[in-house]
Amino acid sequence: MTSTVRREGTQAGVRRPAPRPGLRDRLSRWDVKASPYLYVAPFFVVFGIVGLFPLLYTAYVSLFHWDAGDDNPDFIGLDNFKELFADAQFWHSLENTVSIFLLSSVPQLIIAVLLAALLSTRLRGATGWRVGILLPYAASLVALGIIFANLFGPKYGLVNGLLQTIGLSPVDWQANRFASHVAIAIMVNWRWTGYNALIVLAAMQAIPKELHEAALIDGAGTVRRFRHVTLPLLKPTLIFVTITSTIGGLQIFTEPKLFDAMPGSNNGGSTHQFQTVTLYLYQTAFENFDLGYASAIAWVLFLIIVLIAGLNYLLTGRIARTPKRRGA
Amino acid sequence: MTTFRKGLALTLGITMTALAVAACGGGGGSSSSSDIPAAAGPDEHVELTLATFTEFGYEALIPEYERLHPNIKITHRKTGQGGPYAQDMMTKLAAGAGLADVQAVEEGHLSDILSKSSKFYDLTQIGPADASPDRWLSWKYDAGKDKNGKLIGYGTDIGPDAMCYRKDLLQQAGLPTDDASVKTMFATWDSYFAAGAQYAQRTGGKAWFDSAAQNFNAMVNQLPVGYLDKDDKLTVESNQGIKDAWAKVTDAVGKGESAKLTAFSNEWNSGFRQSAFATKVCPAWMLGVVKEQAGPENAGKWAVTDAFPGGGGNWGGSYLTVPTQSKHPREAAALAAWLTAPEQQLKAFQAKGTFPSQVKALESPELLNQTDAYFGGAKIGELFVAQAKKVAKPQYKGPNDGQIQENVTAPALQAVEQGKSPADGWQQLVDGAKKLAR
Numbered sequence: 001m002t003s004t005v006r007r008e009g010t011q012a013g014v015r016r017p018a019p020r021p022g023l024r025d026r027l028s029r030w031d032v033k034a035s036p037y038l039y040v041a042p043f044f045v046v047f048g049i050v051g052l053f054p055l056l057y058t059a060y061v062s063l064f065h066w067d068a069g070d071d072n073p074d075f076i077g078l079d080n081f082k083e084l085f086a087d088a089q090f091w092h093s094l095e096n097t098v099s100i101f102l103l104s105s106v107p108q109l110i111i112a113v114l115l116a117a118l119l120s121t122r123l124r125g126a127t128g129w130r131v132g133i134l135l136p137y138a139a140s141l142v143a144l145g146i147i148f149a150n151l152f153g154p155k156y157g158l159v160n161g162l163l164q165t166i167g168l169s170p171v172d173w174q175a176n177r178f179a180s181h182v183a184i185a186i187m188v189n190w191r192w193t194g195y196n197a198l199i200v201l202a203a204m205q206a207i208p209k210e211l212h213e214a215a216l217i218d219g220a221g222t223v224r225r226f227r228h229v230t231l232p233l234l235k236p237t238l239i240f241v242t243i244t245s246t247i248g249g250l251q252i253f254t255e256p257k258l259f260d261a262m263p264g265s266n267n268g269g270s271t272h273q274f275q276t277v278t279l280y281l282y283q284t285a286f287e288n289f290d291l292g293y294a295s296a297i298a299w300v301l302f303l304i305i306v307l308i309a310g311l312n313y314l315l316t317g318r319i320a321r322t323p324k325r326r327g328a
Numbered sequence: 329m330t331t332f333r334k335g336l337a338l339t340l341g342i343t344m345t346a347l348a349v350a351a352c353g354g355g356g357g358s359s360s361s362s363d364i365p366a367a368a369g370p371d372e373h374v375e376l377t378l379a380t381f382t383e384f385g386y387e388a389l390i391p392e393y394e395r396l397h398p399n400i401k402i403t404h405r406k407t408g409q410g411g412p413y414a415q416d417m418m419t420k421l422a423a424g425a426g427l428a429d430v431q432a433v434e435e436g437h438l439s440d441i442l443s444k445s446s447k448f449y450d451l452t453q454i455g456p457a458d459a460s461p462d463r464w465l466s467w468k469y470d471a472g473k474d475k476n477g478k479l480i481g482y483g484t485d486i487g488p489d490a491m492c493y494r495k496d497l498l499q500q501a502g503l504p505t506d507d508a509s510v511k512t513m514f515a516t517w518d519s520y521f522a523a524g525a526q527y528a529q530r531t532g533g534k535a536w537f538d539s540a541a542q543n544f545n546a547m548v549n550q551l552p553v554g555y556l557d558k559d560d561k562l563t564v565e566s567n568q569g570i571k572d573a574w575a576k577v578t579d580a581v582g583k584g585e586s587a588k589l590t591a592f593s594n595e596w597n598s599g600f601r602q603s604a605f606a607t608k609v610c611p612a613w614m615l616g617v618v619k620e621q622a623g624p625e626n627a628g629k630w631a632v633t634d635a636f637p638g639g640g641g642n643w644g645g646s647y648l649t650v651p652t653q654s655k656h657p658r659e660a661a662a663l664a665a666w667l668t669a670p671e672q673q674l675k676a677f678q679a680k681g682t683f684p685s686q687v688k689a690l691e692s693p694e695l696l697n698q699t700d701a702y703f704g705g706a707k708i709g710e711l712f713v714a715q716a717k718k719v720a721k722p723q724y725k726g727p728n729d730g731q732i733q734e735n736v737t738a739p740a741l742q743a744v745e746q747g748k749s750p751a752d753g754w755q756q757l758v759d760g761a762k763k764l765a766r
Contacts (some may be wrong), residue, residue, distance in 0.1 A: 068422035069444050089763075149594065156598040175746035261593040262742075264411040267735055270742035271756065286415050288731055288764060289422070289440075 062295035080296035093280040101249030103185035112196035133194030145258030152183045177273040187255045203237035253278040367658040379405045379428035381413035385676030427651040429660035439725035445474035449650045452479045459665035468685040471722035481647025482668040485682035487611030488715035489641040495631045497606040501530045511635040520637040524585040535587035535605045541738040546609045547573040550641045556726030562765040578750035588745040597621045611643040612683035612712045632703045634711045640718025728764045736760035
């Protein structure tokens, strides 16, 4: 470090007074100074237009009582946020979101890992099975929503028909809050489990065979090898899958929207039993055209996601460190 | 690090400029009568767009209009469902661009448009002289005006209310099905719900009507004042008519008269085939829905009567408007006036069954002689004309009226059908309406 300083110093000492820079020099100096900015500019410009601008503009709109099409929206400061924090429907929708998210993500990941374990054993027609579990993911989400809403119809739905044939009483999947969450979670799981299973399967197959062989020689059974060899090595993949399903889970929108018996409704059931935050946001903005309030919801949702992402980051760091500590 | 900071500063700079531009651009867009673009000359080529949803029956009319006006070319934008169409329209209205020259508006969404009437032309100023008020049924014409009397839309079709019922089911329950008895049974809401209680009792709990919300909507539409008064103040808590309607409907639900099927849901559609209910509020356009959902196997079992509880009522129908976004408002208004003229309304009725709203069309023999074999050969033309004439005055619909009906009232009644107490359901309605009306 010191030598560099000295060398620079000596260079500075012998430098002659510079002649007047020509156009070429000036251009090349400009080139050196400006080019890097130009090279990175496309990202910043695109991000500014599609990322930062909407974000900031939403914050700006959230300070107004802004009815869509209003010529002169009223500036009301933070009133939208004050109202939002006292809004029972918002908290209700947040509870619904978290509940549906937990009911879908937890079983989904467990089943995905088990499915992946099953698929990594020697099966006849392995590719066929793998394609098979990915099929639900390839189907149209809207079509699925409509089909599932029919299956879970309270009166003429197939699920209740089956329940009744085996002697159980039918469930009003629309009216009961928990039942509606379960029905929606089943919809989500049906679509995403196979997708996650394939990711986990890929990670499973990347585990060196030697480890399993070594464990086998040590006398470990299938279950033991799964718990003590496969699972720890899957950790990074599991973290990835957890984070992606968290992001998806907090944004859940289409399934509850299509589950509502009333066509096109954004109510999430007669008493908002299954209205999620994004559905409430959408209703406020594009059905009631209360853009200011909707912007406030959007910002609070954004902060909640940032918070959960932060928690994820901390948690990930902790989980990622454990194997190292054990190794040391 | 400095590069990053400079980049950030640059981005912020761009964003702030964009913000400022957007903030400045927010205003404007209003119009006064002085700046209506002049009509195009007879040789000038004019392109018009027309936006409609579901079926208006205009397919054959558009080429005809183009033949009559060689300098005009019309692009017809058709959308499937009314709900998404209205959302799209409101977004384009807010954005200040993208609306068609002639934009159709459904009755249920008309209140949202009327409260933003500055974004539409006054059709009495730009429309042709022959589109005079006496063309229309007065209540249909008046409902197209805003609070200050500015005419925003020309009326297209209407939905006069009648009652559909299953003759065979009534017979099985031992209820009378001759004309005179049916008329007394459906004379008032009280007699209607009393008959329903009897029906439910005699059939061991079979439902009388499809859903509480369908009846409640019809009852509220009959009131002189709806959810909002002329000052756009919410009336729900003080409006005795709404309270009475609520009490009657929820009482009927308590007696097991409702099939608890949300209108237009898949379960509702199945309900028609399963004969899940015996009667149904039937605006003119509902006959087509009944036919389609109940299917040919139930042909002849359904009947329709002009005895509607509490007199007449209107449910549905649309208007054609000319937004200020239009560059050729005079030509657009002329097209809208032509499409809603009596002759064209009759052609649209023949094509898609949209019931006319113009006095001359309603007097035409081809409409009056219209019968429907599915409903036992009922003279539906004559019947709905009679019902249309029973509608007294248009009820003033304030902003968010449609949303209160669809997003607050219907779910509250559904909640009662799902087991909530009528008192709690009422509270849900009041709270929800207050939230929307703020």
